Amino acid sequence: MPRRSLQSSHRYLLFYKPYDVLCQFTDDSPSAAPRRTLKDYIPVPDVYAVGRLDQDSEGLLLLTDDGVLQHRLSDRQFQHPRTYWVQVERIPDDSALKHLRQGVTIQDYRTRPAIVQVLSQEPPLPPRDPPIRFRKSVPTAWLEMTLTEGRNRQVRRMTAAVGFPTLRLVRVNIAHLSLVGLKPGQWRDVQPEELRQLKTLCQLRR
Known part of the structure; x- marks a missing residue:
């Protein structure tokens, strides 16, 4: 399991979402066939995806329990x-x-x-x-x-x-966060310098 960075009381994760995985931790569909969710890959409680990737899309997801940063990144005015x-x-x-x-x-x-x-x-x-x-x-x-x-x-x-x-x-x-170093289904913690740049982008105090 990736080591947790000593950067904040919050968690900030990068995840390479594979194809055909729901961008949520539970499948609320009444469908008989279970679908893969983030819970199948990420054993970290209380983090949520910032934005979404559709089930049929792949690639980089940022997950966090930092509600303020999540709101800033979801607000269209910041145009990240x-x-x-x-x-x-x-x-x-x-x-x-x-x-x-x-x-x-x-x-x-x-x-x-x-x-x-x-x-x-x-x-x-x-x-x-x-x-x-x-x-x-x-x-x-x-x-x-x-x-x-x-x-x-x-x-x-x-x-x-x-x-x-x-x-x-x-x-x-x-923004500056990248898939480099991750394979589909893998995740890692955001590093301190990456987080500093992200908070600067969102006009948040470090």
Whole structure:
């Protein structure tokens, strides 16, 4: 088990959420088939995810029992960046990329401007289990997208709105916090310097 850092009376954890895991500690669904939750991986009481990743998404989660920091990171006014690697169906053209960067209208809102670039090669990710369904006749591309808001299924809705559906979605960064050093299903404590930077970002006293 990872060693706890002597940094605060609160706990701050980073977790690499695998595909098909609920972003909560209990499954409230009446479904007969049990679904995996955070409880299957994290034996730390009273911590909760800051923001969410959908069941069909993967990647970095921050969990804490610090309610003030959790509120700041969930408040849209602080605009903390989140970076995703996104595999999409077909190859986005310049027009689609421009729309994603400038903002896309989804239902009753328009997304904030985003940083979007096409990755020159497939990113170094472990294989997804189960793998995505490929269509041999349809190429795919990987995008790196950095957003400053986190609405429900926003990345998937953005790429679908410009005609390039998301096949795989992995969050790789929350501000300066990174997946580096973690494998799917692993977690670790946030280190003191990482926490200091996070509190500075949220305009909190250290």
